[in-house]
Structures are given as C-alpha cells and as structure tokens.
Amino acid sequence: MTEFDDELSAQLSRLRTDVRRTVAPPAAARLRDRGDRRLRTRRTATALVAAAVVAATLVGGGILWSGAAPKTPPVPGGSSTPSPGSTPTPSSAPSADPRPSKPVQARQTPPVPANWAGVQWRTATITFAAHQGCPSGPVTFRTAPFKGDDAATVGPSTYPRMTLEADRVSYGDVTGDGQAEAFVLATCWQTEEDSGDGQGELLAVRRDGTTLRALGWAGPRGALFSDHWVAGGLLVTDVKPVYVNWGYRLGAARAYRWNGQAFTEVAESGYPGMVPGDGATGPAVDLTRVAGLTGCPAATVRFDPGGRAGGWDVMQPAGPDHLRHLVDLDGDGRRRLLIAVTCGRDDTHPGRSFAAVLDPQTDGSFIAVDAVLPPAGMSVSGWTAEAGTLTLQVAPAAGGTVQELRYTWNGEYFQP
Numbered sequence: 001m002t003e004f005d006d007e008l009s010a011q012l013s014r015l016r017t018d019v020r021r022t023v024a025p026p027a028a029a030r031l032r033d034r035g036d037r038r039l040r041t042r043r044t045a046t047a048l049v050a051a052a053v054v055a056a057t058l059v060g061g062g063i064l065w066s067g068a069a070p071k072t073p074p075v076p077g078g079s080s081t082p083s084p085g086s087t088p089t090p091s092s093a094p095s096a097d098p099r100p101s102k103p104v105q106a107r108q109t110p111p112v113p114a115n116w117a118g119v120q121w122r123t124a125t126i127t128f129a130a131h132q133g134c135p136s137g138p139v140t141f142r143t144a145p146f147k148g149d150d151a152a153t154v155g156p157s158t159y160p161r162m163t164l165e166a167d168r169v170s171y172g173d174v175t176g177d178g179q180a181e182a183f184v185l186a187t188c189w190q191t192e193e194d195s196g197d198g199q200g201e202l203l204a205v206r207r208d209g210t211t212l213r214a215l216g217w218a219g220p221r222g223a224l225f226s227d228h229w230v231a232g233g234l235l236v237t238d239v240k241p242v243y244v245n246w247g248y249r250l251g252a253a254r255a256y257r258w259n260g261q262a263f264t265e266v267a268e269s270g271y272p273g274m275v276p277g278d279g280a281t282g283p284a285v286d287l288t289r290v291a292g293l294t295g296c297p298a299a300t301v302r303f304d305p306g307g308r309a310g311g312w313d314v315m316q317p318a319g320p321d322h323l324r325h326l327v328d329l330d331g332d333g334r335r336r337l338l339i340a341v342t343c344g345r346d347d348t349h350p351g352r353s354f355a356a357v358l359d360p361q362t363d364g365s366f367i368a369v370d371a372v373l374p375p376a377g378m379s380v381s382g383w384t385a386e387a388g389t390l391t392l393q394v395a396p397a398a399g400g401t402v403q404e405l406r407y408t409w410n411g412e413y414f415q416p
Contacts, residue, residue: 088310102410170184186203236255
C-alpha cells in the first residue's frame with residue numbers, strides 16, 4: 001500500500017467520524033416504520049452483517065438504527081398497561097414544573113490500584129502468549145498514527161500488530177489472590193490491508209513486579225464493547241453483537257469467570273435485560289414517575305420482543321449499537337439502565353421520544369427514576385454517558401443536523 005493510499009484511508013476515516021458527529025438519521029420511529037415494511041427478517045446473523053457494513057460505510061458505525069423486528073401483538077402487563085390497539089397520546093407539553101439545579105460535586109476518577117501505580121499504558125511492554133491473529137512475545141506499545149487514528153496506542157512495528165484502548169482501563173481482582181488485574185479492549189491487525197473489523201476482545205493483564213503479561217482474553221471476538229467492569233470477582237461487560245447475534249437483549253450484560261486457565265462465561269451476569277426473547281414476556285417497566293416530565297401518560301408497560309407495548313416503543317438498534325446502556329451514575333458501582341423510549345407513535349405520528357433512566361428492582365422489574373426530553377420537534381438519536389455526565393444527541397424528527405445537549409446527574413436526576 002502506497003503513502004497516498006495510507007493518507008486516503010486516514011482521510012476517509014476522519015470523514016466518517018465528522019459525518020457521525022454532524023448528521024443524524026431519521027427519528028427512531030420513522031426508521032422502525034421503514035423496517036417493518038422492508039426488513040421483516042433482520043433478526044438473522046446475515047442481517048447483522050449487512051447492518052454492520054452499512055453502518056461502517058456510511059458513518060463509521062456511529063448511527064443508531066431503531067429496531068426493525070416484525071410487528072407482534074403487545075404483551076399484556078399490569079392493570080395500567082396500555083391495551084392492545086390503543087395508542088398513548090402525549091399531552092401538548094410536559095406538566096411538571098422545572099426542577100431546581102442542585103450543587104454537584106465533581107466525580108472523582110476511581111483510584112488506580114496500588115499494584116498498577118506508575119503503569120503508562122501508551123508506552124507499556126506486555127508479554128503475550130500465542131493468540132490467533134495477534135502478536136506474541138513481548139510487545140512494546142507507542143502512540144502513533146494508525147488506521148486513521150492520529151494517536152493510536154499500537155505495537156509492535158511489524159505485523160501482526162495490536163491496538164489498545166489505553167484511555168479505558170478497568171481494574172479488579174478476578175483470580176482471588178487479592179491483587180487487581182487490568183482489563184482493556186485490544187484489537188489485532190494481521191496485515192496492512194486488514195480493517196481490524198471483527199477482531200476486538202477484552203484483554204486481561206497481570207502485573208508481576210515490573211513485568212506485564214497477558215492473563216487471557218474474554219468476550220465475543222469482534223463485538224462492540226461499550227463498557228466493562230469487575231463485580232463480585234467477575235468480569236462484566238456491556239457488549240453488543242455485530243456479526244453474530246447471540247440473542248442480545250437490550251440492557252443485558254455478559255459476565256466471565258477466570259477458572260485458572262481461561263475466562264469462561266457464567267449464566268447470570270446480574271443484568272438480564274429489559275426486552276424479552278422470542279415468545280417471552282418482558283419485565284414490568286413503571287413509567288409513572290416520569291409522566292409529568294415527558295407529557296406521556298402514566299403507565300406500567302411490558303415490552304414485547306420487538307420493543308413495543310401498545311403505542312410505546314423502546315429504541316432497539318438493528319445494526320451495531322455503540323451506546324452505553326448500563327451506567328454508573330453515582331460512582332458507587334450500582335448500574336442503572338439508560339434507554340430511549342417513544343410514546344404516541346402510530347402510522348401518521350412519530351410520537352414523542354425521551355431518554356429514560358430505569359432503576360432495576362429485585363423482582364426483575366424496572367422503575368423509571370428520571371427522563372430527559374429533547375426540545376420540541378427533536379428526537380433522541382444517541383448519547384454518550386461518562387462519570388455522571390450525559391451528552392444527549394438530538395436531531396429533527398425527519399433527520400438533519402445533530403445537536404448535543406449536556407446534562408449532569410445530581411444524585412436524583414439529570415440537570416442542564
């Protein structure tokens with residue numbers, strides 16, 4: 001590959017990033033309608049491949065697509081669940097009074113465990129055992145332009161090579177020896193022409209004195225890892241399918257245990273998800289508390305496998321989903337579910353969409369504790385969530401330029 005080809009590849013990558021930041025797709029409800037008419041069989045592995053190719057080609061995987069599952073009858077819920085065939089009609093405006101802003105203390109970055117003090121991931125040397133398509137032996141990383149990223153953490157200097165998401169490292173003891181391991185997303189690149197697509201996994205690293213060595217690999221290779229953390233000795237990850245759909249449910253996580261030789265998946269991650277599998281009934285989702293904030297009716301709903309409940313919809317991407325859905329808002333390790341919901345959608349109206357924070361209950365149900373409503377005429381198209389800060393991406397219902405609105409969690413709700 002020539003120097004011109006390298007520069008062209010980098011320019012195209014930057015263009016995809018710019019498009020992702022400035023151009024929004026049509027609102028979730030409109031995309032869902034199109035999906036109902038044209039993509040009734042998108043729930044196959046082939047469909048996921050097609051969605052991944054389209055997303056990567058158009059916007060580098062950054063556009064959120066609404067679900068395109070076949071229409072199924074609403075799943076009955078409790079007494080306040082909308083009846084089948086009815087459409088909840090949003091009021092002309094939210095009825096709740098504006099909430100006061102509260103003083104918010106800056107969230108402190110979690111301390112790095114003592115046994116990892118002083119490690120510089122961007123210049124680290126890690127020793128790897130053989131792993132398909134990846135470098136082995138000691139690998140020294142450095143910061144350098146690579147595949148369109150002007151400041152990638154990459155090593156070695158010859159193929160196969162590896163990149164690390166050096167700014168997103170989590171720590172926790174999974175071996176039971178009282179010493180924390182480190183976890184970072186790593187992607188292997190086999191040749192100059194390799195896109196790296198389908199090669200990312202979670203890498204576990206152990207520190208022995210001054211030596212860093214790879215302990216093992218976890219997670220479905222090539223999936224989208226939105227977040228990862230350690231809880232109860234397990235490595236837990238908010239991960240979404242790209243090429244192979246393992247039956248992902250919105251809000252679900254996967255968890256892995258170290259057995260002394262490798263990471264093995266455990267049956268229960270503690271985060272089973274909110275939308276049921278085919279033929280199942282979803283848990284109750286109580287939206288009563290946020291009715292005044294959204295202008296939508298007070299209701300408890302149970303979403304069906306297509307993400308619907310009477311005229312309510314939960315935004316389910318049919319393509320790769322890069323969003324964080326399990327968020328630690330208070331910095332205490334307790335994670336709530338962040339989703340986008342629409343009420344009042346029918347064949348002629350896009351409905352009203354809002355971002356909702358759901359508190360999981362011990363019986364498997366959810367209670368909405370907060371909602372963020374976009375400006376009039378706008379719909380939720382995505383978000384980023386980090387350390388109690390929500391950056392909500394909104395765009396006109398018919399599609400158009402993305403706007404970003406920033407909110408801070410004050411311990412009870414998001415405030416501007």
